[in-house]
Amino acid sequence: MPTTATAAPRRKKTSRRDEEAPLIPILARKVREVEAKAQRSKLGPTNRVKFQVIAFLVREERARVKADGELADAARAELLKRLDGVATILAKTAARDTSLIQLLEADQATSPVAKRMRRDWLLESGAELAPEELVITDVAPTRAPIVPAAIAEKQVTPPSVESRQLANPFLAPDLTPRPAAVPRRRLDGWELMGPLYKAFESGAGGGAATMPLPPTPEFDHISPKGREVMVHQSRFVEAVREGHRSFLLADEPGLGKTAQSVLAASVADAYPLLVVVPNVVKMNWAREVERWTPQRRATVIAGDGTDIDAFADVFIVNYEILDRHLSWLGSIGLKGMVVDEAHFIKNLSSQRSQNVLALASRIRERERDPLMLALTGTPLINDVEDFDAIWRFLGWTNGEKPGAELMEKLDATGLTPADKSFYAEAREAVISMGIVRRKKKDVAADLPDKMVADLPVQLDDEFGRGIREAERELGERMAAKYRRIIEARGDRGLRHGEIDADIVRLVAHNELEESKAAGAGGDNVFTMVRKIGQAKAQLAADYAVQLQRSVQKVVFFAKHVDVMDRAEEHFAAAGIRSVSIRGEQSTPARQQAIDAFNTDPEVGIAVCSLTAAGVGVNLQAASNVVLAELSWTAAEQTQAIDRVHRIGQDEPVTAWRIIAAHTLDTKIAELIDQKQGLAARALDGEAVVEEPSESVQMAALMHLLREALGES
Incomplete structure (x- = not known):
């Protein structure tokens, strides 16, 4: 591509400095745009091309000014000084983002986008371009391999996929007529x-x-029975x-x-x-x-x-x-x-x-x-x-x-x-x-005013496998106690495979009392739930980050301090400001955190303790809640959600429960929902199925024991 230094003269000369070099004001404006983007760390592909084209044109214009014999020395010095100013801004921008330096190495615009950008700016400056510079032809695209060579060795083919391919080795052909060649359009030559x-x-x-x-x-033809879009x-x-x-x-x-x-x-x-x-x-x-x-x-x-x-x-x-x-x-x-x-x-x-x-x-x-x-x-x-x-x-x-x-x-x-x-x-x-x-x-008219949405997550790492193994061992330990009691009292008419509900309740009660006495020692229902919370912490924090980027304000509830700590570290690493509401805070510190969350647009997430922030706290600046850990009581979950679902809230509220699939977590969530049904029946007069009145801990232990007895 010919440069402006070697091409025929393209401007009429006048005494006014911008008319002597009308391209320079355009370059100055464009370089300021790129500089502003770089200062905000927002240099995308288009601005990177713009940076490169500015550098090309600065070189071309400097060569043209030096070679222009009609310019007075003073005018030439002034124009070169202005071009140096543009070049200085380019250098400062490249120092801010060093990946731009490699863009300066090429001698001319090579991509169709860069060529169009160069052409459009020159035309804006009033330049007369050669016919070959006016028409920019796109490079025919080359088909990239679906699997890059760098990751070819990673490829796997599951055995069942091989079975599918053998069962149907030929894909159905697409016989749809292909469109004819697209005619040239009016905008084909523009950078768009x-x-x-x-x-x-x-x-x-x-x-x-x-x-x-x-x-x-008029009719819902797509929803399955029992559901409605x-x-x-x-x-x-x-x-x-x-x-x-x-x-x-x-x-x-x-x-x-x-x-x-x-x-x-x-x-x-x-x-x-x-x-x-x-x-x-x-x-x-x-x-x-x-x-x-x-x-x-x-x-x-x-x-x-x-x-x-x-x-x-x-x-x-x-x-x-x-x-x-x-x-x-x-x-x-x-x-x-x-x-x-x-x-x-x-x-x-x-x-x-x-x-x-x-x-x-x-x-x-x-x-x-x-x-x-x-x-x-x-x-x-x-x-x-x-x-x-x-x-x-x-x-x-x-x-x-x-x-x-x-x-x-x-x-x-x-x-x-x-x-x-x-x-x-x-x-x-x-x-x-x-x-x-x-x-x-x-x-809003389509939505309930408050909705709890469950997000099951799979703990498929070593930690998750350890949790499931610990659950199995706890169930087997209780099952062994159950069998000893049954053997000691003798056969009292139980049919083969039948489970004595009273003995199940007794064994679960004894286990619960021992767990309360042991506290954090050994594998019991309390330590197990804590481990599940730790295993979910990263996944729950990831989801909160995704939510915050969409809705601006999110309340993140956890039961244990270490889960809150990990979440706050994750939010800081993601560049999201958060405040913390915990039990050990003084009253002024707590109120300061609440006010910051409700009034400061830079604060995106409130990390709250289920027990310390579940009551007496107003966080209605948010309408989305993430429950990283489950509570032992339905009331505690409701209180947490009601920190945002309260008078003054003008949007429907959604609480996202993060639930570890295939673990005790799933049963606890089910039990909490049953307790919500109890409240609806007792307080709101709703017709719901009656459920046993055991505590969630008791019911969870009875569930583990029944599973173990069923397996055995």
Whole structure:
């Protein structure tokens, strides 16, 4: 590409300094924009290209000024000084972000985006460009392998997947006619990614970022028996029924994004479906598939996937282990993909992001119109360019320019980025591609005023296996006592396999009394629950971080101090300010923490003790509560939730209970809910099934004992 130093002169000379070098004010403005982004640590891909193009043009302009024989020496010195000022800002910016230094090494703009940016700025300055500089031709994309060489050795193929492949070695061919070659469009020569980001950054056009959705259908044809979708959910699913297939579903937490996605897959018949999720919600996704589409099978991939059901309809995998399963997942003919907490892929240089995008690309290659869903209440965390990876996943852009469908919508506006009104139209065009964003307050009429949502998590590490083994040993210890009592009293008419409820209650009572006396010593019901809380601490804190980035304020309840400590360390590492409300605090310190949480927008999470902060505390600045550990009483759980569900709260409240699946935690949650039923019957006159009146500890021990006796 010829530089301006060697090309024919492109400007008429005048005595005014900006007219002698009209490009310099443009470079000064652009470099200040890049500097401002770097100061806020928000240098995304577009601004990095902008940095590089500024450096190119500074070099070109300096060469042109030095070679211009018509300039007076004083004017030349002044222009060079101004160019040095731009170069100084570039150097300071590169010192702030040293990864920019390598961008200065190239001699000219090589990517189509950089070439378009250079051309547009030169045209803005009034330059006359050669015809070959006006038309920018895109480089033909090269297909990247789905499994990069760096992780090829990690690939596994579970035995059941081999069975599936042998059972059906040929995927059904896609006979849908391919579209003809796309004709050249009016906007093909424009750099559009920057303007698209700017359209959202400025909120051009105003209004909520939600595509038009169909009206609520007259009849609910999709819910399984005993369940009913809410109005906002049914409108989303109806859009899928009408043929829309790619969505950024950005509803606030608590509005049922998981259920909407499961139903969307059913309506679109997008099976096999891949769901990529954070580890903390894997079990919850499997449960939601069973709830909303009981005719479909879901399998959760853990480790190397040796226990998966390869003939399932829905494959659920967490980000951390996806890299091991890329090969076989890319070969089984997936017809849809859901990425939950999609802001996890915003860093395009991360292996996690590259894995997700590689699989998405493979699905679009093989399937004509796959269902692609990106779920996140926080699509933007640091910068508007956080949209980049999500838009690439959905196929709306390729990072350098809009995809064919979005380009068609932009072209239909009849505008260009040089028109001020382009930005509002561009924002609406992107939204119409499938952005759906509803807040709790928008759909409050659909929601209960208070809701408890359980998030089962799988403790599949050594710690989790140790907890399950300790539970088994405790159950066996009580079962041995039970058998000794039965043998000592002789046979009193018990049929084979029948369990004496009175002896079960007696053994459980004795164990509970011994546990209270032992305190923290040995394996008993109290130490076991504490270990479960410790094992869940990281997962619960992870979920609280995700919530906070979406809803701004979250209350995090835990029972034990070490769980609170670990959570606070995790929040600090994630860059989230938190306050702590504990039993040992003085009254002024506690009130100061409460006031900071309720009034300071920089404080995102209140870490609270279930016992110390469960009463007499007003935290209604939040409408979301995370219960990292379960209480022994239903009343204590209710009191904790009511710290935010109180007079002055104008949004529905959601409490997220983190429950360790396949452990005593699950039974304790069930028992707490039964105690809630007791309160509803006694105080509210509701008709609920009567349950035994034992304490939760007693009932939990009786459950373990019955399990042990059943196994034996």
